[in-house]
Amino acid sequence: MVHAPVVSPPLHRLVRAFARAGIDLQRDGAVWRVRLLATADAPAAEILLPAELPLELKAVQQLVQLAATHHPDGGRVCRACATPDFHPGDSGVAIGSVVESEDLLIPQAVGTDINCGMRLHALDLTLDEFLAHKATFIERLKGDYLLGTRDVVHDAPTLRAALAGGVPAWVEGLRRGAHGMLAHADLTQLTGEVDRHYQQGVFGPGDPDWLPDLPTSGRIREDGLGTVGRGNHFVELQVVEEVLDPKRAWAWGVRRGQLVAMIHSGSRHVGGHIGKRWVEKAREAWPVAARYPESGIFSLSWRSTPALCHAYLEAEATAAHYGAINRALLGELLRRRLREVYGDRAAALVYDLPHNLTLKEGDRYVARKGACPAHAEQPVIIPGSMGAASFLLVGHGSEQCIRSASHGAGRAVARIDMSRVKSLGLDGVECITLRDERRVEEAPAAYKPIGPVIDAQVEAGLVSVVARFRPLVTFKA
Secondary structure, X not given: OOOOOOOOOOHHHHHHHHHHOOEEEEEEOOEEEEEEOOOOOOOOEEEEOOOOOOOOHHHHHHHHHHHOOEOOOOOEEEEEEEEXXXXXXXXXXXXXXXXXEEOEEOHHHOOOOOOOEEEEEEEEEEHHHHHHOHHHHHHHHHHHHHOOOOXXXXXXXXXXXXXXXXXXXXXXXXXXXXXXXXXXXXXXXXXXXXXXXXXXXXXXXXXXXXXXXXXXOOEEOOOOOOOOOOOXXXXXXXXXXXXXXXXXXXXXXXXXXXXXXXXXXXXXHHHHHHHHHHHHHXXXXXXXXXXXXXXXXXXXXXXXXXHHHHHHHHHHHHHHHHHHHHHHHHHHHHHHHHHHHHOOOOEEEEEEEEOOEEEEEOOEEEEEEOEEEXXXXXXXXXXXXXXXXXXXXXXXXXXXXXXXXXXXXXXXXXXXXXXXXXXXXXXXXXXXXXXXXXXHHOOHHHEOOHHHHHHHHHHOOOEEEEEEEEEEEEEOO
């Protein structure tokens, strides 16, 4: 799809317009620095944004309010920034926001889609081999991803241990007994791939009791596990179109011309339940004598409510573990159908990477909302739209964006407005979905062009490109 160039207003006009909204605005190359004029002691937030993309006032307002977040009992934001897929968020926090805090936790800075994230499998399959049995393969995956044929069953103790201890505890539980489709899983392979999860798929001590209706015994068919989810979540088959860093690509198991499977999903209803509950709990815990923050962003102070802070991190870790296991199950469903249709073919895990989490980094906490970690030498996975390229990159641990990178291209048109867009960019796009409105809501025209988003991060030294992928088939729930 060809996007028309964006013509930005002259800088002096933007500065005046933002000043009328109470925001100080400065530009230094590809970086905008923004700050609330009424809050001089708050840190300025930085936005890495290429000239081709517009600066949205609503998103900037949300970012500067996030940067000014503090607690009357102590605790402050140290730094705030935004990645190039920056756009307004429905919960009052802009997508693409990264915030580093001291003595402070901000549940709203993560929201309800806890550990939404990316997973990438490299398939031992060429494009020609895929096309030879494509119809059968797609039909079986459609059954699992969209029609409920996935047959995901866990022993209650295994699932409870996984919610507490993450991916390693899940794999160990399967070794004691696997049922349904998991009876076909290669447990030796799953064990060997634990290190290919960010933080080995462990995000702190969780507690299954944050899911009050979860049984303690028997077998469980947990409805959300092995599901793609709504919104911008997907499973997409892609072909490796170009390798730009052959040495790293080889080490990570990626070869030009092979197929890869990219999985974007999260913690489903579990994250929704826990995230919403903790946004409410932060409001309820606000000091009685203190004014409510005008931004509507309520934080938790380690100084006055340490028990609440520990409980929030435990609840968030529980949902994060659910999200990581959900993506792993989507990968296992793909592996099972791959072997059925194409024989003994590998689909090795390249990496599994979270978005939407609060993580302890050094002596501070970093909350990412629609952004991913990009530490030095760490794999980074950034998808385009289902009509545009996706990328495998390597992080450089840049402090400019608090060791982070974007989680996609960024939304350009709200879902509710997509019905009025004339050119959706769906030509040549194969999207498997049960709801045609999903194809419209998530059409390529809904998203910013991925090229400038990637280029800006490469030029700023956040990441380097390892390989580029071209989409073939996308599954949308």
